[in-house]
Amino acid sequence: MSSSAIAQTGIRISANSLRAVLVIVAGLFLAGCATKKLPTNSNDLGLNGAAPGTHQDFTINVGDRVFFETASSSLTPVAQATLEKQAQWLIKYVNYPVTVEGHADERGTREYNLALGARRAAATRDFLAARGVSRERMRTISYGKERPVAVCNDISCWSQNRRAVTLLSTPTG
């Protein structure tokens, strides 16, 4: 199985679960916050059903995660490109508090992986901060090797698990 296939599987699941929520959330904002830059009709819902400024938009159109080399917390060019897009999006939609989760693959010992996940989360947070995302909006947490998304015994799975995920919380204000 290729790594991109795995990533898409993950997205499809979240898209399905979000779709119903999205309609309700959009309706609530229409009623209460008409002045904000939020979708005002169904035409604003873009491809993939991801309305701009939504969790789904961030996950699908921006990309909520970056990947790392083994035992490394250096941001690859691909990761940096993703984080540039994340930063632009987060600066545009300022109401989302952010949690950056750091993860490690299973090919390390438990304690070290906790610290390595924290290092990856910190590197990701620092990059976003350097691109103008307020540090006060962002918290980090490490799960070490405890929360794998891919479970095969293969380098394709391990590379999916060496990740930092930018999670959006419920918008404030």
Added chain:
Amino acid sequence: MWKYPKSLLQLLSLCLIIIVSMSGIGRSQVTVDITKGNVEPLPIAIADFQGEGAQRQLADDIVSVISANLKNSGLFRPIEKAAFIQNITDPDVVPRFEDWRLINAQALVTGRVVRANDGRLRAEYRLWDVFGGDQMSGQQFFTTPKNWRRVAHIISDAIYERLTGEKGYFDTRIVYVDETGPKNKRVKRLAIMDQDGANGRTLTRGSDLVLTPRFSPTRQEVTYMSYEGGLPRVYLLQIETGQRELVGNFPGMTFAPRFSPDGLKIVMSLQKGGNANIYSMDLRSRQTTRLTNTAAIDTAPSYAPDGDRIVFESDRGGRQQLYVMSAGGGNAQRISFGVGSYSTPVWSPRGDLIAFTKLSGGKFLIGVMKPDGSKERILAEGFHNEGPTWAPNGRVLMFFRETPGASGGPKLYSVDLTGYNERLIPTRSFASDPAWSPMLE
């Protein structure tokens, strides 16, 4: 489900009486030389213990546990009962040693289980040197009937100690992480069981991720890491009462905790941004002391048994390696120089060795080295072995071994210090992060 009595005193009210030898002490020659690599297990006969009525079954159960303990140590070979010639009817009478010599039993254990007038159980044993024709030791114990397993372990320890000259380790417990559910949605609970896998129960409910439990060397207390409230931090748990307590109030993630040998301090890592440093905290004064100060990941600290030094892992030189520093911090010296990286060091309770996980050639190995880094030996190899813990006698180690893939998971294994006698420890589900208790008292 099995539960410990509320009062530890009740649990520990095991009276010990030495049974005076009936044929004089001394001249015994039977011993197990455990300094060699692969020892030939000592043939030992464990006769049925006498027991009347309700005690009959208990007597058989106690003999079974003693036999399993001695066999699992790898140092003894209990002889099949079918081979016995003499039927021991009175454990107080000197056995017919010639009958036991014929089946090549080097040592013989006899005993009985009776219900005392006050309702307590009285279990007694005698250990005989078959070829020396002598009683080597004899003791009796009083306890509540539901503590029969502990009595069996204590008798096992007495036999082990008398024949090997080393402390036993059977009357101990293991705290570990019980793992259930699919690999990408594991539920982890703290759990505790006897050293042989019996009497298991969980200590946490599974709602919060918990990791790396470590036993107090002096109390029925565990320190561990929990994600309670979404904040990964180090906690203390009183095993008997279930009372929990946060260890310190640090601004970041605290992890990799371990007790000092006197049980009065906890040493652990504090994460700050991308780096982790080691701190100790006095559990009485709550005062914290920073012990390392680098931009690296310094973690998995473990005290020497004299409390003077700490071994830990650090990637300050690039890859994870083992370092030893003074317990007050500073003057860290690298001790691991083999091919690969080293982590999770644990100082032996005897002080003579440090156990570790080694990552080399894509494999995770369990090994030991001297505190100066010399005499490295690998005890367990394979795809993924991790997290050694020492039996209190410094003679046996336990660790977890993970099988790969979606349906894979960790299980607990024990191995002798020589690298022989590797054994799976039975657990109800996947199990990781074992930590051996001190001897129960």
